[in-house]
Amino acid sequence: MQTKHIKLKTGSPIIEGSFVERLNRFVATVNIGGINTPVHVPNSGRLKELFTPGAKVLLEERNRTGRKTHYELEMVYNKGRLISVDSQIPNKLMLKSLKNRDIPGFEKYSIIEREKTYGNSRFDIKMSEDNEICYMEIKGVTLEKNGVALFPDAPTTRGSKHVKELMEVKKNEMRAVLMFVIQMSGIETFTTNAVTDPEFAQNVGRAAASGVEIYAYDTIVSRDGIKLNKEVKCKI
Numbered sequence: 001m002q003t004k005h006i007k008l009k010t011g012s013p014i015i016e017g018s019f020v021e022r023l024n025r026f027v028a029t030v031n032i033g034g035i036n037t038p039v040h041v042p043n044s045g046r047l048k049e050l051f052t053p054g055a056k057v058l059l060e061e062r063n064r065t066g067r068k069t070h071y072e073l074e075m076v077y078n079k080g081r082l083i084s085v086d087s088q089i090p091n092k093l094m095l096k097s098l099k100n101r102d103i104p105g106f107e108k109y110s111i112i113e114r115e116k117t118y119g120n121s122r123f124d125i126k127m128s129e130d131n132e133i134c135y136m137e138i139k140g141v142t143l144e145k146n147g148v149a150l151f152p153d154a155p156t157t158r159g160s161k162h163v164k165e166l167m168e169v170k171k172n173e174m175r176a177v178l179m180f181v182i183q184m185s186g187i188e189t190f191t192t193n194a195v196t197d198p199e200f201a202q203n204v205g206r207a208a209a210s211g212v213e214i215y216a217y218d219t220i221v222s223r224d225g226i227k228l229n230k231e232v233k234c235k236i
Contacts, residue, residue, distance in 0.1 A: 013061070014058050014059070014060060014074075014223050015032060015058070015059045015060070015061060015071065016032075016056065016057070016058060016059075017030035017031055017032040017037070017039075017056075017057050017058075017059055017071075018030065018031040018054055018055070018056060018057070019031075019051055019052065019053060019054065019055040019056075019057050019076070020036055020053060021053065022041065022051050023038070025041070025044045026040060026041050026042075026044065027039070027040065027041060027068075027069065028041050028051065028073060030057055030059065030071070030073065032059070032071070037070075037071065038068075038069050039059055039069050039070075039071040039072065039073045040062075040067075040068075040069040040071065040072050040073065041073050041085070042072060042073070042074075042085070042086045042087055042088060043085045043086065043087040043140075043142070044087070045087070045142065045152070045153050045154055046153050046154045047076075047085060047142055047153065048153075049078070049143060049144075049153070050076045050078050050083060050085065050142065051076070055076055055077065055078065056076070056077040057073055057075065057076050057077070058073075058074050058075040058076075058082075058223060059071040059072060059073055059074060060072045060074050072086075073085060074086055075221065075223075078144075081144075081184055081185070081186060082184070082221045082222065082223075083142055083144075083183055083184040083221065084142075084183035084184070084219065084221050084226050085142055085183070086183075087140050089140065089181075089183065089226055090138050090139070090140035090181035090183065091114075091124050091125075091138050093181060093219065093226065093227070093228050094124075094125065094136070094138050094179060094181060094228070095112070095114060095125060097228050098112050098125065098127065099112055102228070104231075106127065106134070108129050109127035109128060109129045109132075109134065110128075110129055111127065111128045111129065112125060112126075112127050113125065113126045113127075116135070118135055118165065118168075118169060119165050119168055119169075120161070120165060121137075121161060121162050121165035123135045123136060123137050123162070123165075123166075124136060124137055124138040125138070132174075132175065133174045133175065134174065134175035134176070134177060135166065135169045135174065135175070135176055135177070136177040136178075136179055137162045137163075137166060137177070137178055137179065138179045138180075138181060139151050139152075139159065139178070139179070139180050139181070140180075140181050140183055141180050141181065141182040141183060141190065141216070142183050142184070143193065144182075144184060144187065147186070147187065147188065147189070148187070148189045148190070148191060149180070149182045149184075149187045149189070149190045149191075149216065149218070149232070150190070150191060150192070150193040150196075151180055151190075151192060151193060152193055152196060152197050152200060153193065153196065154196065154197075155196065155197045155199075155200070156197060156200055159197075159200050160197075160199055160200050160203045162178075163178065163200070163203040163204055163206075163207050163212075164203060164207075166178055166207055166212045167206065167207050167210050167212060169212075170207075170210055170211045170212050171210070175213070176207075176211070176212045176213065177212070177213045177214075177215065178204065178207065178212055178213070178214045178215075179214075179215050179216075179217070180214075180215070180216040180217075180234075181216075181217055181219065181228070182216060182217065182218040182219060182232065183219055183221065183226070184218065184219065184221055185218055185219060185220050185221060185229060186218070187218040187232050188232055188233060189232060189233050189234075189235055190216035190232050190233070190234050190235070191234070191235040191236065192204050192205075192236065204236055205236055208236045214234050214236055215231060215234065216231065216232045216233075216234050217229065217230065217231050217232065218230060218232050
């Protein structure tokens with residue numbers, strides 16, 4: 001796969017820090033050079049397996065006017081692996097890869113649009129070519145256990161809603177795709193997290209049986225950025 005890295009840097013160096021605590025969904029305290037500093041967390045998931053006291057994190061400096069915090073928490077080291085935690089990265093990666101025609105099975109689509117509504121859901125991507133339409137919903141994955149990537153890390157009623165709408169897309173003779181982007185490398189298998197959210201897992205199973213296509217890709221994460229790597233096996 002030839003997709004280039006999505007760069008994290010905006011002209012400022014990547015800053016190292018030590019995780020202290022999460023204050024709320026979008027703000028955490030990180031020790032930077034001996035000073036406890038509030039930073040923005042670009043992910044509303046729990047990430048409790050990653051956000052542990054003392055964990056080494058990488059931040060990007062963003063001193064834009066109007067920001068309440070001057071740093072964005074982009075990556076976390078966990079068991080020697082660098083993991084991206086920015087929830088916007090999977091959509092950016094997939095959109096770029098689809099436009100570059102890097103994803104097998106999706107090369108034919110000449111029209112690729114972001115955030116298009118169908119029924120009661122807004123899907124991440126809509127693709128079309130002639131009379132064929134394909135809707136794709138993308139989920140970022142940050143949870144790993146024993147070499148297996150899992151989604152979600154917390155119950156997600158919104159996720160189940162999207163899956164049900166994808167089944168409606170398929171029922172109406174359009175192509176429907178649920179894409180999991182694993183924000184780390186070294187993953188061979190993906191599965192749904194039936195322990196944390198059995199309803200989501202059941203809905204994904206029903207979706208697969210109804211013809212909704214389900215894929216997972218891992219990524220290569222470095223201090224400079226992140227790029228899509230390879231398809232991994234889905235056990236649904």
